[in-house]
Amino acid sequence: MSTAVAFRGTLRGVAALRRLPLTLALAALLWLLGIATGSLLNGPSVDLLDQVGLGLAVEPGPWWSVFTSGFFASSLLDYVACTAAILLGVGIAERVMGPWLALAAFVAGSALSALVLVGLVTFGTDASDQWLSFLGGEYAVGAYGGAAAALGCSTAALDSLWRRRLRTWLLAATLMFALFVGVAQTLQALAGAVIGILAGWAIQSLALRRREGSFHSSSLRETRFLIGTVVGVFAVGPLLTQLTGTWEVGPLSVVSEVMLQASPDADEVQEACGNDRNCVTLQGIVGVQSFGAAILTLIPVLLLLVCAEGLRRGRRLAYRLTLVIQAYLAAVTVLSILQYVTDPEVTMGDDDFGYLLLYAVPAVLAPVIILTLLLGNRHKFRVESSDAGYRTLGRTSLTLAVAAVVLYIAFWFLEGNPGRSTLLDLAGQLTHILVPFPVPFVVALPQGLLSTVLYGLGGDIIWLCILVLVLNNFRRFRAIATDPAADLGHARELLHDGGGTLSWMTLWDNNQYWFTPDRRAGVAYQVHNGVALTVAGPIGATEHHGEAATGFLGHCSRLGLIPCFYSATDELDAALLPQGFRKLEVAEETLLNVQAMTFKGKDWQNVRTALNRADKLSIKDYWYHYRDMPPGIRAQLAEISEEWVADKALPEMGFTLGGLNELKDPEVLCCVAVDDDGLVHGVTSWLPVFSNSAISGWTLDFMRRRTTGFKGVMEFLIASAVTHFKEDVPSISLSGSPLANSGAGGDDGDHTSLDRVLALLGNALEPMYGFKSLAAFKSRFQPEHRTLYMYYPDPLALPAIGIAVGSAYLPGLSPTQSAGLLRQMVAKEPAA
Structure with a gap:
């Protein structure tokens, strides 16, 4: 399979080149x-x-x-x-x-x-x-x-x-x-x-x-992007000078000497080891001339690149780290210049002054300019991680540093280094382990296997772990809502003013809320993988939806999040497309014009059969709010739901798919199919849709049936809903089928990567959740279709958005389940 994929990729590359004569x-x-x-x-x-x-x-x-x-x-x-x-x-x-x-x-x-x-x-x-x-x-x-x-x-x-x-x-x-x-x-x-x-x-x-x-809030986004780019260039540049060290002559070429660890040559190692052959061999295998030393040279570059990415996201932690690093580099450069100028053995001539002006002064000015740039834009980097994220980073970094210091001191004494070195040398060697940048003084090399191993590899281990922790810290956000209960209550109030057919899902767990300054409209969203993934479109009165959508973009920009409106209708075109957004079709919503439905004709044969069978079996539809259900009905609903979940290899999905807990909302209606013996055969739940404080529609959410229940129970329940709602609302929605038709179409050609991610995810989940068969089932009711879109700002963000969508639908995957899902996504054929 991998060979075939590589061959197809080669063919695509050749075809692309043929278009460039x-x-x-x-x-x-x-x-x-x-x-x-x-x-x-x-x-x-x-x-x-x-x-x-x-x-x-x-x-x-x-x-x-x-x-x-x-x-x-x-x-x-x-x-x-x-x-x-x-x-x-x-x-x-x-x-x-x-x-x-x-x-x-x-x-x-x-x-x-x-x-x-x-x-x-x-x-x-x-x-x-x-x-x-x-x-x-x-x-x-x-x-x-x-x-x-x-x-x-x-x-x-x-x-x-x-x-x-x-x-x-x-x-x-x-x-x-x-x-x-x-x-x-x-x-x-x-x-x-x-x-x-x-x-x-x-x-x-x-x-x-x-x-x-x-682009909305382009000033903030572009400023962060520009400063992150400057820091990234300053990170990669010194590495570039080392790789081209035989012929570089640029004004900043000397920066590598104060930023990157330099590996000593053979003569320097020989001298530092006192011509001890065992010491020289050890330094070549695990010491200052080993692979670990090469990794340590890359640590400052990686650290600054991580900071550059954090600055692009507006992260306060990256801002503080970059300030410390640039101040350190400026101070060390100034110290090195003063050391050189004040050396009594150095006589400064015109060439030396020219050299200082050309190379030393720019090496000082570069970090100073970055410091000035950061301080002047400090208010643009205010995105904080969660308190738990900071505690994890601090505790782990401190534990690693203390462990390295204690172990190194113990090995240093046990292996006889005090007889060959001083305590000042020990302090310098600890600095080499704990500080990834070169120290501005010379230290003796340790001798002995364990102390040499820790001297050569200790800094790598500590700083690679810290880099991973910092990157993970960038994925966390401090709790935005000061009063989650109040936000949830206000969101419910706005839903009575207006919203879409999926808007009631904004009241479910794991959602955060952003409201317009006048609090007349808002947006519910979840944060996954640095993406603010909305639950449908804005809520509140329809005339405020455009203002809410554009305002939410500024909110995401301030937090360094990628805004993505998921399962929204084309009402957002006017607000988002002029801001540079693109849209991708992710689902087809099925709408039923209940006032015109009669279940007559050949196309309704399946529905009539289900109604007749229910009548023969004395199965009736009962409508309840969950709190009004008899205890026996509630117990059976829990039993049916657990039976359904237990049959799946993956946990119950979320985001736009409700479970048993969502039935308990006091404004959600449930339709239960019960026979004369009190046995529940199936259940559906219906979410209200409001307009100007009045119910204007209902949306199907929860669907469960007993495995031993009569065939056609779902057709019976939806037909019962048509009859029940016919006199009250003009239409009802059977919702959309998530991931059932991802990649089916779109309005541009820039979403290939996300199409593939969603298609792979949908195909992998199809055997367990049956989204495509669910969409086919809904089509039996001769519905009208309305396209639901995903609006995204940047094609480069599509991979992150694809991962965010998967995380939103399956937020609680264990490592074993994740591995199984990944295997299923890359399999040639879906599992049975």
Whole structure:
């Protein structure tokens, strides 16, 4: 199966590439020229570079070099990187703008970015700038400027959300390479990105006559996104300089020295071990030259990336952690500079001052700028975790740290380290374990197996556990409702003013509530996987629903949640679609026009048969509120419900599917099929639908039948409801069948991933819950259909929303049940 899936994925990839002839042609031309000129392994020869490359340390070269330099690369690895840039940048541009415009953007971008690069080098040479006067070589070649320009220009044709995001990512990536690596190609890529984005803005404003689109609360969302991106770039940049350490010259390249743990070379380890062969071997296996040391180098990067994600979500914890980290990095950098400047053995010359201005000052300014940015926007990061989440994080982190300190001190003394090291060395070694960043002083290495193991791996274990705990903390929210009972009561009041056919489900357990400032309308929702999943649409008078929907978006934005309206009708189109939302069909609601139903004709044969059979068996329908039921009826309902649940491999579902507890609502009606012996054969429950304080309809919810009950009991109960409600309301709803037709349709093509998740979930649950057979059963009543939609803001959020929907319907899965459901979701055929 996995081979078939991989083969199908390969075929889809090949088919996608075949739709990009220009991109493939440019990539092929790059390689063909490299092969034809013998440039593939080590780049063009000097004679060829004189003709096709941009001269940096020499004359700029012939005029055509601004065009030809984009079709060569400096090495085999550079050819691979240029190919990736073309496939990404030109590929997206060709898909969005078409081949001819993409080609024009690539060629013009290559030429203009080359001219900018030459101008910068000329300026740097005249000003004796240590960076710009020498950018890693005498010539520059590469397709990066043209690819970045094509990608930046293509953003003009995207919708507002993707336009902002792609421009931000493009600028962030090229700026990171320019500042941390700093060779000529990175500056040309940055110039190409700026040129392309400016060209795209001009096309968007002048040719397409489109202004920058808006997204509700975009200021808050985009500010968080931008600051998170800045922190993420500052996290990845130092790692990039280590990976390209032989030729990076960027102004921030020295940041890696104060941020990432540096592994000592063989001579340093030999000296630290006093030429003890056993010590050197241990350090290579489990110490400072081991795999654990490489992991420890990645910890600061991972920690800052986790903080960047938390900042994007508006998390207060991520804000505090980032402040501490940036303040530490700034302080250590300043301390290192002072140490160097005040060293009596160092004589400061003009070159040294130039070096400090070029590399040391930016290394201090970078964390200071991030600190200023965070402090200036501190009010945008107020999303707190639950108190339990903070307690778990604090207790576990403290326990790990104390355990590491106690064990290390014990091993350190037991293995004879006091004779070789001092207590100051011990303190420094503990700092190495507890602080993931380099310490600004030299410490001796421990000797002995257990102390070396803990020295090399202790920090990894502690900080990887903390990272997992912090990520888990981001999933929790402090209780929003100050008075849940009052919120529930107000939600019930609003339901009497108005709501949809599914709105009574907002009173069920696990829901939170948000109300408009005037409290005339509200939204019920559940939080799963960072998604605020609503239960149907807004509640309250219909004229306030649009205001409630848009207001709820701002509420979610402040909390860093992804808003998602689930099982809502198209009444939300006017409020949500202009905000950039998309919609996906998730269910078909079945509506019965009870006043026009007579059960006559061939199409009603099944229903008439059920009514006749019930009459012969002396089975009658009785209508109760749960509190008014005879005790014997209640006991049998509990027995039938437990029998139904016990027959399922998974627990009873929730969210938009009620259980026995939901029957107990004083305003919910129950219809019970009982024979002359008092035996209950089946039961249905009906939720009220209000409009202007009067009942305007009823919605079917709870459906259970005794396994030994007469065949057709459900047809009998629904037919009884039609007769019972005919004189009071114009229509009733048989509700929707959740997950029964997920993926059946939609209004756009961006929801493929969620379609698959919902389809897999629906297929896995079908044998146990029978959603599709339930939908087929409801169709016997010749209903009218109304589509229920899921409104979502961002295609990138679809995987998270899919998981949230599954968690909402099955909130109490055990690990064993989760594993069984996962196996069923990926099985070729559903279980019987």
